[in-house]
Amino acid sequence: MNxxxxxxxxxxAVNNISLSFGGVKALTDISFDIxxxxxxxxxxxxxxxxxxxxxxxxxxxxxxxxxVWFDGKLRGPLRxxxxxxxxxxxxxQNIALFKGMSTLDNLMTGRITKMHANMxxxxxxxxxxxxxxxxxxxxxxxxxxxxxxxxxRKTPVGRLPYGLQKRVELGRALAAESxxxxxxxxxxxxxxxxxxxxxxxxxxxxxxxGTTIALIEHDMSVVMDIADRVVVxxxxxxxxxxxxxxxxxxxxVIDAYLGVAHx
Amino acid sequence: xxxxxxxxxxxxxxxxxxxxxxxxVALGFVLIFKASGIFNYAQGVMALFAALTLVGFQxxxxxxxHLINVVFGTDYHxxxxxxNAFLAILLTMAVMVLLAWLVERLVLRHLVNQEPIILFMAxxxxxxxxxxxxxxxxxxxxxxxxxxxxxxxxxxWEDVTRVWATEGSDYYGMxxxxxxxxxxxIAIVLVVALTLFSQYTKTGRALRAVADxxxxxxxxxxxxxxxxxxxxxxxxFVALVAGIMxxxxxxxxxxxxLIALKALPVLILGGFTSIPGAIVGGLIIGVxxxxxxxxIGPLIGGATENWFAYVLALVFxxxxxQGLYGDKIIERV
Numbered sequence: 001m002n003x004x005x006x007x008x009x010x011x012x013a014v015n016n017i018s019l020s021f022g023g024v025k026a027l028t029d030i031s032f033d034i035x036x037x038x039x040x041x042x043x044x045x046x047x048x049x050x051x052x053x054x055x056x057x058x059x060x061x062x063x064x065x066x067x068v069w070f071d072g073k074l075r076g077p078l079r080x081x082x083x084x085x086x087x088x089x090x091x092x093q094n095i096a097l098f099k100g101m102s103t104l105d106n107l108m109t110g111r112i113t114k115m116h117a118n119m120x121x122x123x124x125x126x127x128x129x130x131x132x133x134x135x136x137x138x139x140x141x142x143x144x145x146x147x148x149x150x151x152x153r154k155t156p157v158g159r160l161p162y163g164l165q166k167r168v169e170l171g172r173a174l175a176a177e178s179x180x181x182x183x184x185x186x187x188x189x190x191x192x193x194x195x196x197x198x199x200x201x202x203x204x205x206x207x208x209x210g211t212t213i214a215l216i217e218h219d220m221s222v223v224m225d226i227a228d229r230v231v232v233x234x235x236x237x238x239x240x241x242x243x244x245x246x247x248x249x250x251x252x253v254i255d256a257y258l259g260v261a262h263x
Numbered sequence: 264x265x266x267x268x269x270x271x272x273x274x275x276x277x278x279x280x281x282x283x284x285x286x287x288v289a290l291g292f293v294l295i296f297k298a299s300g301i302f303n304y305a306q307g308v309m310a311l312f313a314a315l316t317l318v319g320f321q322x323x324x325x326x327x328x329h330l331i332n333v334v335f336g337t338d339y340h341x342x343x344x345x346x347n348a349f350l351a352i353l354l355t356m357a358v359m360v361l362l363a364w365l366v367e368r369l370v371l372r373h374l375v376n377q378e379p380i381i382l383f384m385a386x387x388x389x390x391x392x393x394x395x396x397x398x399x400x401x402x403x404x405x406x407x408x409x410x411x412x413x414x415x416x417x418x419x420w421e422d423v424t425r426v427w428a429t430e431g432s433d434y435y436g437m438x439x440x441x442x443x444x445x446x447x448x449i450a451i452v453l454v455v456a457l458t459l460f461s462q463y464t465k466t467g468r469a470l471r472a473v474a475d476x477x478x479x480x481x482x483x484x485x486x487x488x489x490x491x492x493x494x495x496x497x498x499x500f501v502a503l504v505a506g507i508m509x510x511x512x513x514x515x516x517x518x519x520x521l522i523a524l525k526a527l528p529v530l531i532l533g534g535f536t537s538i539p540g541a542i543v544g545g546l547i548i549g550v551x552x553x554x555x556x557x558x559i560g561p562l563i564g565g566a567t568e569n570w571f572a573y574v575l576a577l578v579f580x581x582x583x584x585q586g587l588y589g590d591k592i593i594e595r596v
Contacts, residue, residue, distance in 0.1 A: 058482065060481075079481075079486070080481040080482065081480075081481050081484050081485055081486045081487070082484075082486075084481065084482055084483060084484035085484045089482065089483075090482050092478070092479075092482075096476050096478045096479035096482070097476065097479060098471070098472050098475035098476055098479060098480075099475060099476065100471075100474075100475050100590075101471065101472075101475060108468070109468055109469075109471075109472045109483055110483050112465060112468060112469060112472070112483055112484060112485060113483065113484035115465045172479075172483065173482075176483060176484070
């Protein structure tokens with residue numbers, strides 16, 4: 001993607017994040033930011049700390065050092081569900097869906113934090129709750145159309161093939177209408193055609209809904225095509241940060257990916 | 264009809280009624296197992312504790328009065344004449360919610376991400392603790408629970424069925440306890456209410472989400488702790504209903520927590536994750552054990568009701584380990 005796209009202020013900034021599990025250092029002194037409206041990629045070889053970084057952003061891990069700024073405010077030690085309510089949605093590398101529910105129900109559950117009607121009216125299934133339900137339904141149907149999954153609306157997602165499950169998971173994350181969308185290897189394990197579809201969806205989400213996206217990806221060629229800026233991690237340290245073209249030609253990055261002997 | 268057939272029908276009917284009682288207890292197990300994967304050994308004791316508390320409130324007993332009297336040399340037993348059943352039920356429910364909150368705060372919170380067996384052991388501990396607590400708070404004597412539900416044989420049903428018998432036989436009509444009919448009615452209402460709640464409310468949706476996948480539930484903004492408190496409160500409510508029905512039927516005694524273990528074969532039959540399964544499983548066990556006792560029992564010396572349910576469950580485990588309605592267990596290797 002060209003570097004002439006204009007973005008807003010940082011929606012998220014991590015400063016000097018360090019995370020360790022016992023004696024193992026997963027992340028060391030990582031800092032970068034994500035600008036409003038951009039597609040930011042985090043890449044790196046296996047075990048580089050990409051998923052750990054995502055888990056820090058969405059609150060599954062609490063870093064020992066460093067700070068996270070989200071939406072202009074310094075974030076305290078919040079729980080994952082609180083962070084989700086603040087407007088960060090995510091998908092997982094190995095898919096975490098409500099497997100017993102239909103596609104439609106999965107997406108509706110993605111909107112659960114947006115549902116406000118009080119318990120009494122819901123129990124009576126009337127008035128405000130009904131209108132709200134309709135409104136949520138409308139939004140969700142829109143996403144279903146957008147992701148071209150009309151045919152599987154009523155299918156329990158546990159029965160769907162892998163590629164479609166990934167798409168439903170993206171749909172559920174979209175349903176939350178978050179300010180920041182984290183995608184953990186959205187194309188892992190997909191065939192070429194599925195990858196192209198997913199790329200298209202990611203670009204269209206960013207374009208049509210203006211959603212800021214941070215994604216982890218293994219496939220370098222894909223990343224270079226769709227990301228606005230790229231962070232490169234290796235052994236828990238940041239070794240590169242910039243536009244795809246800069247990163248592609250960076251010596252450290254090439255070394256990390258090609259495995260040059262260090263002396 | 265010959266009296267023989269009528270007797271068999273009577274046995275089956277009473278089996279159904281017993282089954283409803285088993286189902287009521289099994290329901291509590293299913294709710295917690297679905298939402299958190301914990302087999303809550305303490306469910307039976309929760310029913311006992313709820314019933315004890317209800318009678319305590321109703322009769323105006325002072326909690327821990329025995330302990331207070333021993334420590335301070337006083338002689339307090341009652342704070343007053345007691346209160347009406349409705350108010351006592353509401354207060355008991357409040358106690359069960361408080362209990363749910365305490366369980367989350369003091370037990371579950373510290374065992375997040377532990378193996379299911381660890382959580383199971385914790386509930387065994389909880390069961391013993393609550394049995395002791397109930398004993399200390401309200402005393403160990405057998406109590407009568409009466410919240411005004413009618414009981415005794417139904418004369419109407421006796422009259423209706425008496426004429427079914429063939430002319431000339433001295434058939435006296437079928438016996439069915441009105442209290443059992445009430446229990447059946449209440450169980451139906453309870454299941455319908457639970458189903459509506461889980462299908463059509465935001466909290467119900469969150470409950471189903473948590474039951475399905477913890478991680479995914481967190482990322483859509485559902486607080487696991489809140490849901491656990493809700494689930495344990497609902498299980499406490501079901502325990503209260505079960506405690507009321509069991510207590511009204513046979514008095515409140517500490518063996519109630521052992522009867523509750525009959526829920527285990529019920530769950531093996533119905534499946535640990537299915538509410539309809541708990542109901543159907545309970546009915547099958549209830550009818551099965553009564554019919555077995557009636558037909559085969561006399562041939563082998565009787566008292567088959569103690570073990571029939573467990574043997575049936577064993578047979579089931581061999582052919583359908585996930586139960587009638589449970590999720591099929593597929594492990595990818």
